[in-house]
Amino acid sequence: MGSAGNLPRNEDGISAALGVLKQQFGEAFHTGQSIREQHGHTTTWIETQAPDAVVFAKSTEEVASIVKVCAAHKVPVIAYGTGTSLEGHVNAPAGGVCIDLTEMNAIKEVHAEDLDCVIQPGVTREQLNTYLRDQGLFFPIDPGANASLGGMAATRASGTNAVRYGTMKDNVLALEVVLPSGEVIRTGTRAKKSSAGYDLTRLLIGAEGTLGVITEVTLKLQGIPEAMSSARCSFETIDAACQAVMMTIQYGIPVARIELLDTLAVQAANAYSKLDLPEEHLLLLEFHGSETGVAEQAEMFGSIAEEFGGSGFEWTTKAEDRNKLWQARHDMYWAALALRPGTKGISTDVCVPISRLAECVTAAKDKADALGLISTVVGHVGDGNFHMLPLVDMDNAEEVASAQSYVSWLNELAISMGGTCTGEHGIGQGKKPYLRKELGGAVDVMAAVKAAIDPDGIMNPGKIF
Amino acid sequence: MGSAGNLPRNEDGISAALGVLKQQFGEAFHTGQSIREQHGHTTTWIETQAPDAVVFAKSTEEVASIVKVCAAHKVPVIAYGTGTSLEGHVNAPAGGVCIDLTEMNAIKEVHAEDLDCVIQPGVTREQLNTYLRDQGLFFPIDPGANASLGGMAATRASGTNAVRYGTMKDNVLALEVVLPSGEVIRTGTRAKKSSAGYDLTRLLIGAEGTLGVITEVTLKLQGIPEAMSSARCSFETIDAACQAVMMTIQYGIPVARIELLDTLAVQAANAYSKLDLPEEHLLLLEFHGSETGVAEQAEMFGSIAEEFGGSGFEWTTKAEDRNKLWQARHDMYWAALALRPGTKGISTDVCVPISRLAECVTAAKDKADALGLISTVVGHVGDGNFHMLPLVDMDNAEEVASAQSYVSWLNELAISMGGTCTGEHGIGQGKKPYLRKELGGAVDVMAAVKAAIDPDGIMNPGKIF
Numbered sequence: 001m002g003s004a005g006n007l008p009r010n011e012d013g014i015s016a017a018l019g020v021l022k023q024q025f026g027e028a029f030h031t032g033q034s035i036r037e038q039h040g041h042t043t044t045w046i047e048t049q050a051p052d053a054v055v056f057a058k059s060t061e062e063v064a065s066i067v068k069v070c071a072a073h074k075v076p077v078i079a080y081g082t083g084t085s086l087e088g089h090v091n092a093p094a095g096g097v098c099i100d101l102t103e104m105n106a107i108k109e110v111h112a113e114d115l116d117c118v119i120q121p122g123v124t125r126e127q128l129n130t131y132l133r134d135q136g137l138f139f140p141i142d143p144g145a146n147a148s149l150g151g152m153a154a155t156r157a158s159g160t161n162a163v164r165y166g167t168m169k170d171n172v173l174a175l176e177v178v179l180p181s182g183e184v185i186r187t188g189t190r191a192k193k194s195s196a197g198y199d200l201t202r203l204l205i206g207a208e209g210t211l212g213v214i215t216e217v218t219l220k221l222q223g224i225p226e227a228m229s230s231a232r233c234s235f236e237t238i239d240a241a242c243q244a245v246m247m248t249i250q251y252g253i254p255v256a257r258i259e260l261l262d263t264l265a266v267q268a269a270n271a272y273s274k275l276d277l278p279e280e281h282l283l284l285l286e287f288h289g290s291e292t293g294v295a296e297q298a299e300m301f302g303s304i305a306e307e308f309g310g311s312g313f314e315w316t317t318k319a320e321d322r323n324k325l326w327q328a329r330h331d332m333y334w335a336a337l338a339l340r341p342g343t344k345g346i347s348t349d350v351c352v353p354i355s356r357l358a359e360c361v362t363a364a365k366d367k368a369d370a371l372g373l374i375s376t377v378v379g380h381v382g383d384g385n386f387h388m389l390p391l392v393d394m395d396n397a398e399e400v401a402s403a404q405s406y407v408s409w410l411n412e413l414a415i416s417m418g419g420t421c422t423g424e425h426g427i428g429q430g431k432k433p434y435l436r437k438e439l440g441g442a443v444d445v446m447a448a449v450k451a452a453i454d455p456d457g458i459m460n461p462g463k464i465f
Numbered sequence: 466m467g468s469a470g471n472l473p474r475n476e477d478g479i480s481a482a483l484g485v486l487k488q489q490f491g492e493a494f495h496t497g498q499s500i501r502e503q504h505g506h507t508t509t510w511i512e513t514q515a516p517d518a519v520v521f522a523k524s525t526e527e528v529a530s531i532v533k534v535c536a537a538h539k540v541p542v543i544a545y546g547t548g549t550s551l552e553g554h555v556n557a558p559a560g561g562v563c564i565d566l567t568e569m570n571a572i573k574e575v576h577a578e579d580l581d582c583v584i585q586p587g588v589t590r591e592q593l594n595t596y597l598r599d600q601g602l603f604f605p606i607d608p609g610a611n612a613s614l615g616g617m618a619a620t621r622a623s624g625t626n627a628v629r630y631g632t633m634k635d636n637v638l639a640l641e642v643v644l645p646s647g648e649v650i651r652t653g654t655r656a657k658k659s660s661a662g663y664d665l666t667r668l669l670i671g672a673e674g675t676l677g678v679i680t681e682v683t684l685k686l687q688g689i690p691e692a693m694s695s696a697r698c699s700f701e702t703i704d705a706a707c708q709a710v711m712m713t714i715q716y717g718i719p720v721a722r723i724e725l726l727d728t729l730a731v732q733a734a735n736a737y738s739k740l741d742l743p744e745e746h747l748l749l750l751e752f753h754g755s756e757t758g759v760a761e762q763a764e765m766f767g768s769i770a771e772e773f774g775g776s777g778f779e780w781t782t783k784a785e786d787r788n789k790l791w792q793a794r795h796d797m798y799w800a801a802l803a804l805r806p807g808t809k810g811i812s813t814d815v816c817v818p819i820s821r822l823a824e825c826v827t828a829a830k831d832k833a834d835a836l837g838l839i840s841t842v843v844g845h846v847g848d849g850n851f852h853m854l855p856l857v858d859m860d861n862a863e864e865v866a867s868a869q870s871y872v873s874w875l876n877e878l879a880i881s882m883g884g885t886c887t888g889e890h891g892i893g894q895g896k897k898p899y900l901r902k903e904l905g906g907a908v909d910v911m912a913a914v915k916a917a918i919d920p921d922g923i924m925n926p927g928k929i930f
Contacts, residue, residue: 113711113820156660167658169667170635185907191816192848193632194885195621195671197892197900197929198911202634202667206660223717246578252688254719296757351656355578383657420659427662435662442650445918446663452917453910464662 004046004429007094007462013073014095018053020069021097028056039080039090039098043145043333045346045394046088046430051078051098058103060176060184060215067213068182070097074456077180079209081122081151084143086347087428089155089208093462099213101150107131108216115221116173116190121150121214128219137221140165140256143424144330150214156206158424160329163249163382164256164288165222167424169205176216177204180454190218203449208426209460211453225288228256230322231298231315233305234280238262238365238377241281242358244301244308245381249354251304253297255382257286259329262365262377265336272335273328278312283381284329286322329378336376336389343391348407348430350414351385351423360417364388364410371402385423412437427464435464469511469894472559472927478538479560483518485534486562493521504545504555504563508610508798510811510859511553511895516543516563523568525641525649525680532678533647535562539921542645544674546587546616549608551812552893554620554673558927564678566615572596573681580686581638581655586615586679593684602686605630605721608889609795615679621671623889625794628714628847629721629753630687632889634670641681642669645919655683668914673891674925676918690753693721695787696763696780698770699745703727703830703842706746707823709766709773710846714819716769718762720847722751724794727830727842730801737800738793743777748846749794751787794843801841801854808856813872813895815879816850816888825882829853829875836867850888877902892929900929 022029030036036050057063070077076096083090092098105122112135119128126146129138143152143159151157153175158167165171174188187200204211235241241260248255261269261282270277283305287297298315305313316322328335337345352360361377368375368390379386388410390403411421411434421434436443447465450457487494495501501515522528535542541561548555557563570587577600584593591611594603608617608624616622618640623632630636639653652665669676700706706725713720726734726747735742748770752762763780770778781787793800802810817825826842833840833855844851853875855868876886876899886899901908912930915922 111818111820113715114818115715116818156664158658158660162658166635169664170631179910183906185910186904187907189880189885189903190818190883191850191879191885191888192819193623193627193816193850193888195623195887195889195891196885196896196903197671197908198914199621199634199664199667199671200907200910202664203914206662206664223715225717250578250580250688252690290761292761293758296755351658353576353579353581353655354657355576385656385658414656415654418655420654420656420661422660423656423658424660426660431661438654438661439651441648442652442665443662445644445650445665448917449663449668449914452913 004049004088004091004093004462006049009095010074013075014052017069017073017075017097021053021055021066024065025055030054039083039100040092042083042085042088042090044086044088045344046091049091049093051092052095054098054100056100056103060178063099063178063213063215064182064184066097066099067178067180070458071180071182071456074458076461077213077458078460079154079213081148082124082145084145084147085151085155085428086425087430089426089428089463091429101148104215110135112137114190116218117221118216118218119149121217122148124148132221136224138224139219140222141168141171149217149219153205153214153217154207154209155426160257160259160380162380163258164254169202171220172201172205172217173220174218175201175204175214177212178215179212180456180459206426208428208463210450210464211459227289227291227294227317228322229287229294229298229315229317230325231285231301231313232325233283233310233313234278235283235308235310236280238281238361239358240308241283242361242381244283244305244310246354247304248301249382251300253300255285256288258382259284260377260379260381260386265332265376265378268335268339268376269328269332272338273331275328284325332378337391340374340391342393344394345389346392346403346407347387347389348410349385349387349423349425350410350419350421351383352414352417352419354384356417356419357381357384360414361386363413367409368406371406373403373406383423384419429462469514469553469556469558469927471514474560475539478540479517482534482538482540482562486518486520486531489530490520495519504548504565505557507548507550507553507555509551509553510809511556514556514558516557517560519563519565521565521568525643528564528643528678528680529647529649531562531564532643532645535923536645536647539923541926542678542923543925544619544678546613547589547610549610549612550616550620550893551890552895554891554893554928556894566613569680575600577602579655581683582686583681583683584614586682587613589613597686601689603689604684605687606633606636614682614684618670618679618682619672619674620891625722625724625845627845628723629719634667636685637666637670637682638685639683640666640669640679642677643680644677645921645924671891673893673928675915675929676924692754692756692759692782693787694752694759694763694780694782695790696750696766696778697790698748698775698778699743700748700773700775701745703746703826704823705773706748707826707846709748709770709775711819712769713766714847716765718765720750721753723847724749725842725844725846725851730797730841730843733800733804733841734793734797737803738796740793749790797843802856805839805856807858809859810854811857811868811872812852812854813875814850814852814888814890815875815884815886816848817879817882817884819849821882821884822846822849825879826851828878832874833871836871838868838871848888849884894927
């Protein structure tokens with residue numbers, strides 16, 4: 001753990017490709033150590049594996065041109081958005097060329113009447129929502145980080161709003177993609193639905209850059225709801241909190257967010273974000289709808305929470321109060337790290353059928369305690385998805401080994417419960433051992449698809465497979 | 466038009482495979498002409514191309530066993546559900562073996578607390594919903610026909626409820642699939658979301674049986690809403706009706722259905738279903754939610770409709786009144802055929818961005834009129850999806866040619882408007898000419914995926930490509 005291992009390097013090819021790209025891209029071409037290392041670095045425990053060069057692309061044509069050079073010399077291509085992925089997705093274990101897409105950040109078209117927009121891949125979530133606000137529109141997927149939308153598509157991101165609005169797979173209408181050959185394709189249209197051939201859009205979403213580079217994204221948008229309300233409620237046990245979640249979902253209350261923070265996470269949030277939440281397990285909710293609707297939804301949840309022994313139920317439509325709570329939720333990663341300064345947080349996520357959630361979370365907490373690992377529990381529990389974050393002293397080999405065995409154990413537990421080893425972080429380098437445990441021979445079909453589209457294996461090698 | 470052309474037959478292989486299957490399957494193996502023709506027949510204008518044999522499978526193991534025999538002899542395999550697809554999906558242009566899945570109709574597991582179920586592919590939509598009703602659950606996707614859920618997955622079906630609940634791609638959690646080799650894989654788990662590798666579930670949904678045979682489906686379910694209301698409103702012009710739809714969607718009113726019937730369709734429904742709807746263009750809506758919610762939604766729609774000159778706005782929560790209207794909507798295909806007895810209805814669907822809907826529908830009607838074609842307009846207009854149904858005397862070559870040119874023109878019009886040549890019927894044999902017009906080089910990527918998974922091309926040949 002910590003290192004994902006290197007792959008064989010094609011030294012001659014890399015050297016030749018770098019020569020050509022330097023010539024073609026001049027000042028947009030970089031080989032300085034610090035910029036290279038920055039592009040292999042992610043919000044993760046996995047050791048940095050820097051690419052050999054970074055090229056800042058400004059257009060689809062430039063991306064295609066870079067890919068063609070790399071294809072000619074059989075050199076790895078790694079697409080880079082904001083580097084906020086969590087499983088080593090932008091590492092370069094075989095070296096190669098990183099294409100930085102942050103300068104491709106134009107919002108090309110907004111079709112308010114169709115509730116869609118067309119953007120370049122480097123546009124970030126916050127940039128898009130700031131731009132859309134005046135038109136009464138927003139893009140709901142919120143993985144926490146201010147990630148690029150191309151990266152969010154590539155990793156099939158989701159997050160707090162997914163329980164209501166789905167994940168990236170549900171909110172992308174079409175992609176423009178540069179294939180490993182350098183050819184450019186479009187996978188769909190602006191039609192809201194289609195039965196025209198294989199769903200290449202969904203095949204590319206979550207492929208983690210292993211099949212091509214996303215150079216344009218057509219997104220579904222939502223109208224900003226007339227009203228929003230937030231609610232919170234505390235529970236003595238994880239089980240009671242999870243039961244309340246299950247009932248809320250079963251009743252069909254269209255929660256926009258329903259998040260669980262365990263007692264330790266609440267303590268961390270209180271300390272870091274200067275709050276005075278009751279130090280119990282907490283459910284934090286948001287409702288979107290009409291004024292009447294959000295009031296009704298909050299009250300319905302209140303009744304359910306009461307039934308399961310919840311206490312301190314409060315709800316509000318005041319933006320200031322809502323923002324304070326959700327800011328604390330967004331800062332949870334940093335709040336947790338502050339529980340044990342100097343350590344790294346090994347963020348790992350699993351997702352199980354909601355009926356197994358209480359059991360899975362409780363087992364996860366107990367096991368962490370038994371191993372002496374300090375970890376908060378934070379979860380998008382409406383989907384059965386939660387995160388453990390063991391805080392590990394990376395210089396302590398025993399602790400690192402213990403965390404490694406913990407992550408393995410948790411992933412296998414989720415799979416044994418009919419769940420998945422990753423609800424939203426993706427496979428990258430970190431979860432490769434669990435993919436076959438979860439999906440068996442289906443992984444061979446994925447590999448066949450990979451070989452068909454990228455026969456030389458130049459697209460983000462060492463990820464997923 | 467009418468015939469999709471035959472493909473080369475592997476006579477020796479077919480003969481050998483039939484010998485083995487007859488031996489293995491005894492009474493479940495059929496070669497009688499009428500049963501074979503029935504299995505090449507669909508609710509369509511496309512000429513029947515019967516398979517050489519039909520085998521009724523009872524289990525995944527039997528499907529795998531049939532596929533292995535066909536694979537060994539390079540013989541086509543065509544999966545059959547209810548034969549209600551519309552673009553020649555179950556035809557056998559190269560002969561081969563049809564696997565009838567209707568006897569694989571077990572509802573294996575219902576997980577009420579997780580809002581999911583696991584079923585065999587031959588389970589029909591109505592069978593499932595009848596079974597689920599007592600548990601307060603339902604499966605929302607409703608393509609009109611009482612189709613099998615395996616077939617609905619294979620064709621990426623959608624229909625009237627898609628505007629609220631999405632299409633099959635949004636409502637399937639996982640599939641079990643028999644690959645062209647006979648190997649059985651699972652594409653996912655019961656987790657509500659996952660980022661574990663390529664999205665094979667979505668790749669198989671809408672692949673029209675060209676990549677494998679679906680032998681089990683894990684579906685998302687919904688709680689039956691506390692209340693439902695229906696509303697209707699008439700409009701003098703298509704444009705006004707479409708404007709009202711666009712505003713309804715933009716306001717974020719969570720309509721469960723919003724259907725357009727043009728004046729001719731209303732006349733047909735009045736005659737066939739003994740109704741007395743005003744003979745104008747009609748919007749027919751359904752709302753799902755709480756008692757307060759559905760009242761609020763219906764009233765909000767009423768205000769929007771008024772703004773666009775709608776008349777005769779009525780809404781009701783009475784089940785009897787609701788059912789009568791929706792039954793008429795479901796019977797629309799037969800009602801339209803009754804406008805001109807003895808003809809065939811050439812059902813064709815397109816889907817465009819909703820801002821182009823009024824223009825597209827109006828052009829489609831005008832063009833049909835100019836060609837002397839009688840056609841209703843019926844549409845799932847919340848998604849920008851609508852159907853034309855020219856009623857054609859198939860013995861009149863001129864009329865057939867005219868309808869053929871009309872379908873071509875309409876598909877190209879939709880594509881030129883940023884839409885798709887099929888919102889929900891699929892490509893099959895009937896829409897092959899338009900797929901490349903819509904998606905260009907992406908079709909080569911689809912073909913590469915097909916060749917990688919089905920190198921001998923035995924799975925439903927002659928469809929999509």
